[in-house]
Amino acid sequence: MIEKNLVQQAVSKAYADNKALTGGENASYIPYLASVPSDLFGVAVVTTGGEIFSAGDVKFEFAIESISKVFTMALAMEQIGTDAFRKKIGADPTGEAFNSVIALELHGDRPLSPLVNAGAIASTSLVAAKDKEDRYQQILGIQSAFAGRALTMSTEVNDSEQTTNFHNRAMAWLMQGAGAMYSEPMDAVEVYTRQCSTLITATDLAAMGATLASGGVNPLTGKRVVKAANVGPILAEMTMEGLYTASGDWAYTVGLPGKSGVGGGILAVVPGQMAIAAFSPPLDPVGNSVKAQAAVASVANTLGLSLFSRP
Template identity: 70%
Template sequence: MTLEIGRISDAVQSAHRDNEHLAGGTNASYIPFLASVDPSLFGIAVVTVDGQVVEAGDTGFEFAIESISKVFTMGLAMEHVGADAFHAKVGADPTGLPFNSVMALELHNDLPMSPLVNAGAMSSTSLVPAVGAEDRWRKILAIQSAFAGREIVLSDEVNASEQSTNFHNRAIAWLLYGGGAMYSDPMEACDVYTRQCSTLITAKDLAVMGATLAAGGINPLTKERVVAAATVPHMLAEMTMEGLYTASGDWAYTVGLPGKSGVGGGLIAVAPGQLAIAAFSPPLDPAGNSVRGQAAVAQVANALGLGLYRTPGA
């Protein structure tokens, strides 16, 4: 199914108009920088696999990528160690618990279950082959930039705010080390993981990053291959299982697209072979997902009939 750009534009504009004043949710407060972001900001962007871009609202505002970064580090680690080895080491199952849960580790002998919660994400970071923290960081920043099609940069302000409050993640890193699921110095992995969450992106960037997955690993704007085509299905599967944390099953049930959220207010959904939808709005629900973002992305996906589980006549 090929979608006309006019139809996509109508869906995006309608979703922005219908959800611009949607109430509910609060900014993440446990990271001081995120609490200070204007909660009225709201943008939606769609990028197709042939590079067409549709935008509405605050799509040029730079916000912290946060947990969405886990997707791209996961892809980088998979490329280096192989999908089977990555699956064995990090897993592909939902935890059923919050994204920063220590209990999820305790219940599974200090082993991660998914690369899209904090424990598995730090394990993924540690799997990226590197000679020290700076080499590891350069590779992770480079993969984010390749997915976005432009140079992504670290926000020193966000990173300082994150590093000053990441004690919980440091504890998780040591638990992973004790369980044999940390493949570098645990504090190095925690530091680099914190940095990867502290880069700045826009809703348009996020849509380009998702469209790169939709296009089988080729960035639709730069035309450069970012990850192997064989890696993409595994990345999308991980996004389906845990991309929206404890709301991932509900998202699959109602929207039917692989997705990923971040506590900075970003959200992405990928329609393989067609396009990606991205949204940004800081207020979050209790699970850590953007309230307006979920509503808007779902509206666009449903208006365009993109759910992967739809059958003829549905």
């Protein structure tokens, strides 16, 4: 394990080096996200031993957005197993934007990945529940278990998104026609939208990733959240599509399973060691935070954490 002082030095360096970085814009298609102060910036690391290292605005609560896809996927895998999940949802990059209808049409209106919107909506529909409220509470529950504290949904974020999610509704109906939805389609879209409206901090996000890094056990609470056998498939999905069409570049330059969200969060998982998280609202054209990407990459590269360049 890397020495504690080296981890904090890497986190502090990533924050200092990238605090003045410019470029990108807040997500504007969701009114709430457009209003978040664009100068907020925080970097956090949580290790598998439960140590926390941070710099900047790591206590500010932001919308989890697409990072929620990882934890709904984890819940569905717990319920039906990884093989069944892969057959129903997929494990391949789409090569298109995260909200692409073309990607669906090219593959018979069936999703390829749980980490783009179409596959994430299908994943949400796959969670076994007695009704949509039960489904949502299960998803919020596993998000909280990963974070190590009770998380809550922002009504303001949710209202902002529920009134602008027509594109997602259209994709759900396309998948319904192909037999790729597993609950009432509009109920699934509503729950998916709610799961994206959870508020988290950069430290929460690092703890969520550290739970995967430690084989499914939350290092802050000591509680098992998911089966150890499911962690590998989760990380594989993150590697394939975690940063959308930039996932290949991320693997090339950072070498860690990652996930982004249009709320400005970025997460990277170092199996057996730690998770690195960062938050900054302005996004690049792909939908990934400009500063958060740079900060997470800085920590990973400073500490030599790439999975693909170890002796």
